[in-house]
């Protein structure tokens with residue numbers, strides 16, 4: 505089958521790779537859509553040749569798990585993998601997927617896992633958000649759109665930081681209260697601030713906090729480590745500064761994925777798809793993401809019935 509693999513110094517090549525070998529608790533999925541994340545682009549930059557990227561996929565089960573657990577052949581699923589998902593087929597552990605109802609499209613579903621899990625779990629990390637003033641940097645990305653919709657539904661009053669006003673329009677529709685171009689432009693003080701830009705953004709965000717505010721740092725899109733001067737008493741004088749990693753959460757991946765799917769099906773969460781392209785265009789799409797050209801998530805689509813897949817899947821046991 506075909507899969508994207510790392511070539512030299514971060515470049516990608518569409519290669520012939522062996523078919524997946526599912527473990528007893530894995531289903532085999534014909535991948536129909538996948539969504540790259542910024543963090544994955546960082547990993548790609550340093551990946552060894554032959555590395556198989558790809559965490560967020562959606563598609564159709566073509567072979568059940570040998571253990572008997574999990575979804576049946578023909579069911580559509582979304583999954584969050586450790587890698588290897590930018591491929592025609594993927595072996596998916598049954599505890600890393602959620603089954604899709606008819607109302608959730610495969611392309612919307614592919615945008616849910618990493619960005620949605622991060623946003624959902626950030627709302628747990630911040631603590632209650634009702635009537636809290638919240639500042640969010642990097643808000644026009646995948647995580648930002650989900651976080652704004654989830655936090656606004658809890659009653660948060662959110663100020664979003666995006667590169668320009670145009671990139672904030674959808675966030676305002678999803679419930680953000682205000683847009684600013686930089687943390688230093690924000691008026692008033694904030695109970696909670698979330699920073700995913702790093703560099704100069706993190707100390708600027710700290711300065712916007714109330715004296716006992718909370719800063720949750722969860723990313724470094726600028727690729728620059730922040731430098732903090734704790735003698736700067738401009739804001740957040742007794743603030744809590746918290747690191748966040750989306751994998752550190754007590755709720756299981758499967759339960760949170762199912763919650764994201766349920767919220768989407770109920771019209772309470774709306775994946776923001778900034779770009780849809782054929783999977784042959786993966787390198788171009790990643791370039792655009794890296795250069796801040798995509799709002800929300802980008803989706804790469806595989807042809808659902810292409811000849812190779814039909815030939816390969818005809819060998820599967822469809823019982």
Ligand SMILES: NC(=O)c1ccc[n+]([C@@H]2O[C@H](COP(=O)([O-])OP(=O)(O)OC[C@H]3O[C@@H](n4cnc5c(N)ncnc54)[C@H](OP(=O)(O)O)[C@@H]3O)[C@@H](O)[C@H]2O)c1
Nearest residue numbers: 542642644645646647666667700723724725726749750796
């Ligand atoms: N800690 C965790 O567990 C965790 C989990 C997921 C993601 N992350 C991190 O969280 C961040 C957001 O993730 P995401 O998937 O939402 O990313 P994304 O879709 O690429 O969005 C990131 C946004 O950051 C903004 N940005 C500001 N300064 C930037 C710069 N110098 N270079 C590039 N972008 C810049 C861009 O918006 P504007 O152009 O509008 O400013 C961009 O839309 C990333 O850094 C990611 O690595 C962390």
